[in-house]
Amino acid sequence: MAMHASVAHFCRLTGRSIGSLSVKWPRDATQPAGRGYISSSAANSIQFRLDERTAHSSLDLFKKDTGVIYRMLGLDPSHVQDNPERFRDWAVVFGSEEITGGRHYWEVTVQRSQEFRLGVAEARMAREDCVGTSAASWVFGYARRKWSAMTGNKAVPVQLVGKPERVGVLLDYEAGLLALVDTERRKIIHSIRGRFRGPLCPAFGLWDGELLTHSGLEEPGSLV
Numbered sequence: 001m002a003m004h005a006s007v008a009h010f011c012r013l014t015g016r017s018i019g020s021l022s023v024k025w026p027r028d029a030t031q032p033a034g035r036g037y038i039s040s041s042a043a044n045s046i047q048f049r050l051d052e053r054t055a056h057s058s059l060d061l062f063k064k065d066t067g068v069i070y071r072m073l074g075l076d077p078s079h080v081q082d083n084p085e086r087f088r089d090w091a092v093v094f095g096s097e098e099i100t101g102g103r104h105y106w107e108v109t110v111q112r113s114q115e116f117r118l119g120v121a122e123a124r125m126a127r128e129d130c131v132g133t134s135a136a137s138w139v140f141g142y143a144r145r146k147w148s149a150m151t152g153n154k155a156v157p158v159q160l161v162g163k164p165e166r167v168g169v170l171l172d173y174e175a176g177l178l179a180l181v182d183t184e185r186r187k188i189i190h191s192i193r194g195r196f197r198g199p200l201c202p203a204f205g206l207w208d209g210e211l212l213t214h215s216g217l218e219e220p221g222s223l224v
Contacts, residue, residue: 046104047216048095048202053085054127055093059206068093069210070113090130095202095213098123103172105219106202107183110142111165113209117141117150119178119192120171121203131203138194139203140169140180149180149192158190166214170223173200179223186220 049065060069070091087093099120108118117132119139131137132150140158141148147158158180168181170188179191204211 048097051096056087056091067212070206098199107168107214109212115143115208117205120200123199
């Protein structure tokens with residue numbers, strides 16, 4: 001039990017999952033097949049589920065693939081279907097839709113997790129990398145009761161008192177903007193600027209508890 005506790009502590013510090021620390025994955029991971037596409041003319045009501053084909057072996061999907069729960073030990077990676085879309089080293093899962101333009105909004109219930117990341121990532125992001133540390137991802141992370149904006153292995157503190165039960169994510173593809181939204185006050189808390197050059201997917205990292213996604217939502221009209 002002491003050994004498991006020590007390993008778990010190390011994994012929480014690094015964001016890496018137990019049972020996959022030594023596993024590597026090719027850098028030229030192929031683009032996931034069979035996803036939907038959102039055109040630049042689409043309304044801001046993207047609807048997606050979590051894509052089991054991308055889910056790390058420590059993550060289980062539930063509620064018709066709109067929720068994800070973290071299992072500390074998870075499955076033996078050898079017991080999970082082997083494909084180039086799956087994250088092997090990190091507890092990451094992508095949404096099922098690819099976004100190629102437009103302005104889109106979704107929400108995530110985060111009250112049952114103390115360590116997670118949420119945002120977007122390039123659909124072709126290497127599956128050996130992690131969202132937030134890869135330059136092909138833009139996410140907001142929560143750990144040790146603190147929020148941060150993360151991309152390219154750089155983290156900027158986000159001033160947010162406490163942790164709400166639910167947060168919003170706003171993506172403006174053409175403007176190169178990803179924003180974290182206070183769903184109660186309908187206010188942008190913090191934004192990340194990026195250069196989006198290809199299809200993006202909603203992206204989630206989870207190392208404790210569970211997350212529940214809510215898509216198909218219209219953007220609150222008061223957001224700026």
